[in-house]
Amino acid sequence: MSFFQVWAESLRAMLANPMRTLLTMLGIIIGIASVVLMLAVGDGIKAFIDKQLSVLGSNLVAIGADSRKAVGARLKTGTVLTLTMDDAEAINRLPTVLGAAPMLTTFSQISYGNENSANTVHGTTPANFVIRNLRMAKGIPISDVDVASAARVAVLGKKVAEQLFYKTDPLNQRIRIDNQSFQVIGVLDNEGQTFDAGDIAELVIVPITSARVALVRTPTPRTVQYIIAQAKSAEGLADMVADISDLVRDRHRIRAEDQDDFRITNFGDFAKTGEAIAAGLSIALGFIGAISLVVGGIGIMNIMLVSVTERTREIGIRMAIGARPADVLWQFLIEAVSICLVSGVIGVGLSAGLAAAVTSTGKFDMSIGLKAVLIATVFSCGIGVFFGFYPARRASKLQPVECLRHE
């Protein structure tokens, strides 16, 4: 009997009891859907992290001024600002560093005419624009000349510009930051998170020198709050962190036995955290999938055993008219595999539907790849063979005489 005929018969047998078949398939459907979703979630999270990282700028670290030990007692973070412009320049000259930007930040009232808002203000240098992939929608970024001359100029985030100016062109307008006059020279194009938990679109950027003069009081004229630095490559990140650490310890004259008075935060670690979460989620879903597949497989085995018992007479008739034990084995095995394959198709369809629903919320992109579909197919076939073999073998071992007596 040809494969196609056996397959057609197995489909007929499945349809003879549609409700039972569907219930049997449920475990496999859920299992396959979980496995496919697991892969989609893994890919989705990876894509999401990559996107976030590209907004943040890649291979970045922040060197923050930490508390300093004074007479054995740890002081509150930031009470002594030990990092300076000179530290930033020294870091910038390190061979492993692509660029370093000193930062002074504050939260200020921004006003234009009758409009006002409260925003984070970053005082920084042109290097900041490069490091963080900042692009201009309009105008120009802050220049070295602006920094050197402590020019009262500002670059606005997209939302800030909209809030203050509506449809008016903000370029060359004068705004007030904490009641100090600044001229708008550019508007940013970027959106998304900054690593200090703000929205780039709600940021105002001014030259660090102007910030010091007009907005932020610092203990010394060269003090900065933190410095961000970018490594030349992802591989060079660890080297760069070590170099910066050595350099700053040396510059701050910290003895070998003393602790750092600064802290280096690696933004790559955030990505690692994200990836770890993705891996955890994948493992959890995979685990659910695996359990569901095993339980589903046992369900299939169970129902196939019932089916063999129910169809004992049919087996006897088939054997009497010439079915060999192998024919009977194939018939039941193919039936089990067909159930699993159909379940797999439904499972993939279900997960595709869920993925589409998640994607349509716009918060997270999920797509079902060919890889997932192939894995689902192979898995469901494998389950069918593994759990269908025992019942099929049992059917093939039946004695025709006894089968024909069976009612």
Added chain:
Amino acid sequence: MPDTSHQEALVQLSAVRKSYFSGRVETPVLHGIDFTMLHGDFVAVMGQSGSGKSTLMNILGCLDTPTSGNHRLAGSEVSQLSRAELAVLRNRTLGFVFQSFNLLKRMSVLDNVALPLLYASVSRAEARKRAAIQLAKVGLTEYSHRQPNQLSGGQQQRVAIARALVADPPLILADEPTGNLDTRTSIDIMAVLTELNRDRGQSIIVVTHEPDIAAYAKRLVRLKDGLVLYDGPAHEGLRQLQEDQRSEETALAAAASAKDAAKEGA
């Protein structure tokens, strides 16, 4: 398998014994059966329940193997074959007609008839073509695409006969083929079998407990307690059977009257 079937007997049983075992307890059913059947014969096998009739039928049908003795069918020594080889032998040399028709549900009449050919690796199209021809012969062409349970008992048994014949086997085995049918339909079915034997020389074995049915056969084999009681022409066998039954009745009546007399005497 070389075709030597026409030079030798179609079926040959010699000293066939069959016992069933439950644990260590042996229950002998057949005590040594010798039976030879030539091509073109029409044999009725009769016997009361417990006579070993069904067991013999299973052995003749290659569904079961003897405990000892030899069984040759169409040139093959059956007792030495594996299960798969037995299946192939059944497929090629035997056509079964059962008491309860044994058609497969969920399958059209035509597909039921075609099934033995599919197991013989005939293509589906060819198998259906040949099945349609067989169905036409039993007059059921218009029911080809019905399900078996939509047919009457007599029609179902005709389908079963078509299925038994489709692979053109040398021997048809009919186990109580009229057991589930009314008298009129029974006559109908037996007429089909008789015609097959007469017109095509089809070899047939019918197992039955009804003398009326056995009367259609040329030859009668009566079994009693696992032994052949009679093997000869059907009409003579049936006459003897009638006599046996009559003397049995007389004996029973005598026993009963003796009992009554004993009662009265007391």
